[in-house]
Amino acid sequence: MKHIQFDHQKPLDFIAIGRLCIDLNANEINRPMEETSTFTKYVGGSPANIAIGISRLGKKVGFVGKIANDQMGRFIHRYLEKNNIDTSGVVTDRTGAVTGLAFTEIKSPTDCSILMYRDNVADLKLEPNEVSEDYIKQAKCLLISGTALAKSPSREAVFLALEYARKHNVVVVFDLDYRPYTWTSSEETAIYYNLAAEKCDVIIGTREEFDMMEQFEHTKKDDDVTAGKWFRYHAKIVVIKHGQKGSIAYTKQGTKHQGGIFPARIVKTFGAGDSYAAGFIYGLMEGWDLDQCMEFGSAAAAIVISSHSCSDAMPTVEQVTDYIRKHR
Amino acid sequence: MKHIQFDHQKPLDFIAIGRLCIDLNANEINRPMEETSTFTKYVGGSPANIAIGISRLGKKVGFVGKIANDQMGRFIHRYLEKNNIDTSGVVTDRTGAVTGLAFTEIKSPTDCSILMYRDNVADLKLEPNEVSEDYIKQAKCLLISGTALAKSPSREAVFLALEYARKHNVVVVFDLDYRPYTWTSSEETAIYYNLAAEKCDVIIGTREEFDMMEQFEHTKKDDDVTAGKWFRYHAKIVVIKHGQKGSIAYTKQGTKHQGGIFPARIVKTFGAGDSYAAGFIYGLMEGWDLDQCMEFGSAAAAIVISSHSCSDAMPTVEQVTDYIRKHR
């Protein structure tokens, strides 16, 4: 039984909308950033990572987003093209906005942090009239990322993309990706997250992210209750992640799937969620059952956290399959 | 057959959420404001006018909103109390915001304009955590007004109130009340208006307002199509106003009702929509059929446009009934 149906007539497999930015990863690891001296530049941002991941897995991928009119923006554009991602939906800002930056600090494999530059960033300047209905409708699947809801006009652009997707039978995946620093308040976040989630087919987030979304309800924070809530709207699949303890996926039909994690020689924890999402969505599009999707996602995550970068470490199908075989 | 069901157990008849402001009406009329010299102060703002109107018609009314911590704010508070409106949901701003102002200019009965002061206004600073679920759930009916969606945090406060209303079976009326000057763009407006309208039971607006909301659809601007769209969401009644040509009301059951206008000795056109809404909603709550609701609304409108003020001219049931009898 299929939990979710993709329209196989559509020419593009997958479009992500939202953040395109730059990761600057400290080359010297296992020390505070005060003591590092060089950084390597990568394309970053959760939806960018997922799009790159799904492209590496062999799908036809496009992106809708906004880049700065500078060297960083052009670097991102080139990198997407090099990764076979269609950039016809990527527009260039003309207001002097900058590219968002994330300096990563790896004090130890489990003590990592990020120093963000998010003032006046191009990605949040995407406007509704820069989202093409004709483009969105060509995709089997649209991924929206919570961070793109943080500010106008990007927020409105995402709601419009969501509307177009619904109208044209495009499956919508909502990767919650909650980053408190881009938001005014947790109340504001919860309100827009709920408005968006009501219209999505697949919702993927951590337990903490779902808790944030339920702050106005007086229910106990319970995975079964959370999943049940969304099935009363449009959701068909809800995935709740519990970090080291793995994840749990629910289907509207009532099935419940526990997923574990793979062993890994962890360099840093960044990128685990994005590679998981890429692997999981890939599985869904292949029509696999949920247990298999979750295993594939977990293996992709294990590969990425064993590497220095996020986007650049996204694995191919062969690498993931191989990893599963070796570590199952 | 009842088109809409109110929960008669609830202690409050009606709560409005949104704008509370001050009208400064030029006393010297039929000339440009450059030539006027004195103004009279009234409470204003579309939801304030409607709340006052419904209270005058004898219903138990409350308000959820924010007022400035100054003489204008206190004047509004007193006026609501004097009109038997419960103000337990009205909070006072502490950030130095001001009271919104509308200077009205009456060049001729049909050539009226408004000079607005909407920078840093208290009403748009209402926060989600200032909206009480316990309060909202006590009402049979909640009115939301489009202008309150124009800016954060008021926008989020309204979406939250809407959620509480839905959860507790409170009928939600959406008075579109579109004022371009408070919005960044017409695209932004359309996106939030649609998100809100999807969740409402009764939608009242002008043809132009519905056109604005349909800007991303490639349908022709047609009343039947418009009404039909909203019945696929939660709406039970849709009212489309055509100015001097009257209005048309649709029900989910498929009925369609044409409403005319009453003759009036027009002083100015301001306030016609608010008094119509007050009269129409009053009729719905009384369980009248739609033709009677529309006639009552139109008569209330005719009374208000024959007066100098909006809020202060809202009629009683006797006045409306009397007017209908005389002019039918």
Add this chain to the structure above:
Amino acid sequence: MKHIQFDHQKPLDFIAIGRLCIDLNANEINRPMEETSTFTKYVGGSPANIAIGISRLGKKVGFVGKIANDQMGRFIHRYLEKNNIDTSGVVTDRTGAVTGLAFTEIKSPTDCSILMYRDNVADLKLEPNEVSEDYIKQAKCLLISGTALAKSPSREAVFLALEYARKHNVVVVFDLDYRPYTWTSSEETAIYYNLAAEKCDVIIGTREEFDMMEQFEHTKKDDDVTAGKWFRYHAKIVVIKHGQKGSIAYTKQGTKHQGGIFPARIVKTFGAGDSYAAGFIYGLMEGWDLDQCMEFGSAAAAIVISSHSCSDAMPTVEQVTDYIRKHR
């Protein structure tokens, strides 16, 4: 001996730069504004009042400022013209700014307050390139008002006007006019006030205003010390006002002049400073000795505080002379 020298070749007597706004004076007095219901509209703003005052006294006056592109702005423009003030230096804002408002509340003759609307006001949007060197140089005297220093770009426009005045031998009078609500902090105010005052010929302010300007100095607040400080820069005359106790004027030559106040049937205290300044500057331009200038200013002040308005009550030479004769 002349304390200050005006260049009598110059065609204009006096130009003021800065705030043009609207006073809305409650018609019902001796009560809080919560209990008033009508307001009368007047042109207001300290430099506007002074310019009108000096024009009424028979001098040739011009203005450099910015008005909103609305009915209030046009009302101001007309009123200046009607008062024989040259408006060739008054430009109209094109950004959607509004006219500043001051609602006055007269609880008792000595308990008056003002409710200000100063967000996004046109007067503070005057830009340096809207100040004409050719215009400034035509005046014998330029008045700058402290409030115009509160925000960019008006602040820069005033500094540029000051530079032009100095270059072309135009006497500069600085009316301190400190309104805390338009400023970010008292430190910020003091810094720009001092930068401006260093370049002025005549400085007029209250003791409290001079105290604010001396906050970074560890001197005791003493009129002699204050005046002495400014004579080490460019000042020739310093006037320090002590409210009900009158004022004291110092000259660079070392003379010191005590001025009293006239009896008045006070309606409200607003406008006293502006009419005093108008009368005092008029006297200076007539070449009177300082005692006579101060007496003339005090009489003008007494006339204005006995009236309902500020600008509209500015007296003629005959009225002032008459008042002095009757009350000396």
Add this chain to the structure above:
Amino acid sequence: MKHIQFDHQKPLDFIAIGRLCIDLNANEINRPMEETSTFTKYVGGSPANIAIGISRLGKKVGFVGKIANDQMGRFIHRYLEKNNIDTSGVVTDRTGAVTGLAFTEIKSPTDCSILMYRDNVADLKLEPNEVSEDYIKQAKCLLISGTALAKSPSREAVFLALEYARKHNVVVVFDLDYRPYTWTSSEETAIYYNLAAEKCDVIIGTREEFDMMEQFEHTKKDDDVTAGKWFRYHAKIVVIKHGQKGSIAYTKQGTKHQGGIFPARIVKTFGAGDSYAAGFIYGLMEGWDLDQCMEFGSAAAAIVISSHSCSDAMPTVEQVTDYIRKHR
């Protein structure tokens, strides 16, 4: 004859006020930034570079500025300390501001550019009350840098420091350092630059910077005229730089000194001005004649442009002396 007198009783030789930021220099040079992949992190900002330069030359140096409360801010703090710069005047921002960034791109030795991150930066948040009169008065010399005048409250902090310096006989050097991207308009820049320059003892800038400052004057852009203007205020020395053609220094006494440039194996042109200023000011403090100061500054500049970094390449006295000997 001494052109300028330092008070040798004062315990600190030199304090700089203003920008502390981070340079991220592309390690791969002679290519556009789109093709670089790693960056090295250095302390940057014109006044920081000059302070480091003067400290390397053996003077006792302090800094007044504001750093972000993050890893970048702490890195700057440590680097200053490591370079024997007193940081008791360096405060930490508590508002969530970030550290300014400058990504440098070296396409060729003569085609270099900078990608700046200047939104919400800590250095421009320095407040007047964070500038200590007791600290400023301990220095023989204060350097102010034009960029710190770009925004409130840093602008006011600099004007206050300038006032304290004047009051306590601290020689003030103004390094114009005009960066258009931090300013609203060139008019605004000129107005504040002129207000500051009027109070300074030494003014150093490029011909283009002086042209910008003279935009409201109708003089021809001529070095003699420029220098003459400032000697009518407080300046004793004016240095006008002409890039590759060297520089020209004027003294109030009427002398005029032409300075050349040294040959160098140029890596990039950044930092030339800062190292020149450090060397020149060092010479002034040593009591050298102007020709010698200029030669020393030029040699320091030649050394820095032959290196990858700015701050980190600042030479010692021995290195400069050696360079002069070899290349004279």
